[in-house]
Amino acid sequence: SAVISQKPSRDICQRGTSLTIQCQVDSQVTMMFWYRQQPGQSLTLIATANQGSEATYESGFVIDKFPISRPNLTFSTLTVSNMSPEDSSIYLCSVEGGASGTDTQYFGPGTRLTVL
Amino acid sequence: LAKTTQPISMDSYEGQEVNITCSHNNIATNDYITWYQQFPSQGPRFIIQGYKTKVTNEVASLFIPADRKSSTLSLPRVSLSDTAVYYCLVGRGYSTLTFGKGTMLLVSP
Numbered sequence: 001s002a003v004i005s006q007k008p009s010r011d012i013c014q015r016g017t018s019l020t021i022q023c024q025v026d027s028q029v030t031m032m033f034w035y036r037q038q039p040g041q042s043l044t045l046i047a048t049a050n051q052g053s054e055a056t057y058e059s060g061f062v063i064d065k066f067p068i069s070r071p072n073l074t075f076s077t078l079t080v081s082n083m084s085p086e087d088s089s090i091y092l093c094s095v096e097g098g099a100s101g102t103d104t105q106y107f108g109p110g111t112r113l114t115v116l
Numbered sequence: 117l118a119k120t121t122q123p124i125s126m127d128s129y130e131g132q133e134v135n136i137t138c139s140h141n142n143i144a145t146n147d148y149i150t151w152y153q154q155f156p157s158q159g160p161r162f163i164i165q166g167y168k169t170k171v172t173n174e175v176a177s178l179f180i181p182a183d184r185k186s187s188t189l190s191l192p193r194v195s196l197s198d199t200a201v202y203y204c205l206v207g208r209g210y211s212t213l214t215f216g217k218g219t220m221l222l223v224s225p
Binding site for chain 2: 001004035041042043044045092094097103104105106107108109110112
């Protein structure tokens with residue numbers, strides 16, 4: 001299984017600012033994903049980030065608010081822009097894993113973001 | 117897009133077998149059934165995946181009846197460290213995999 005790390009592990013930010021979250025995986029993967037988990041809630045997929053192409057965003061999420069970079073096969077960043085308290089969540093990245101066609105994922109530890 | 121229904125919470129005691137059932141009446145022919153475990157302040161962890169019948173690994177068993185409209189995750193002899201949220205996902209293709217509310221399993225001494 002892939003080992004995934006995220007930086008920062010947590011942060012407290014002021015409204016109106018932006019935070020970039022990094023996701024590093026120990027092996028090359030084509031597909032990486034970014035999720036949001038609001039307090040006490042389940043995970044919601046923000047976008048899929050494939051190396052060499054623009055990220056694909058899910059309904060309700062836009063590139064201006066959550067720009068994503070995917071410069072190579074082991075790294076991705078998610079920026080939370082112009083933050084408001086409603087953006088306080090845990091942000092998780094994940095990568096594809098398992099046998100081909102099984103759509104299993106390996107998740108990072110998450111970044112806990114608090115916006116004041 | 118297959119939706120899933122799980123119990124919101126379950127209680128158990130150490131050493132007992134726990135069975136968590138997930139309903140997915142609209143499962144499609146190509147959909148897999150996947151279970152994840154999430155501890156507080158951690159990302160979800162893959163537990164087990166199946167397509168039909170029974171799958172067993174070192175952590176759990178997954179029972180899937182012939183009609184595939186439900187599945188049961190079986191955790192043998194749970195311990196306190198099995199206290200977590202368990203998610204059942206059904207789908208094919210990463211963007212279709214929706215995390216529901218999951219089942220909060222509380223294991224007591």
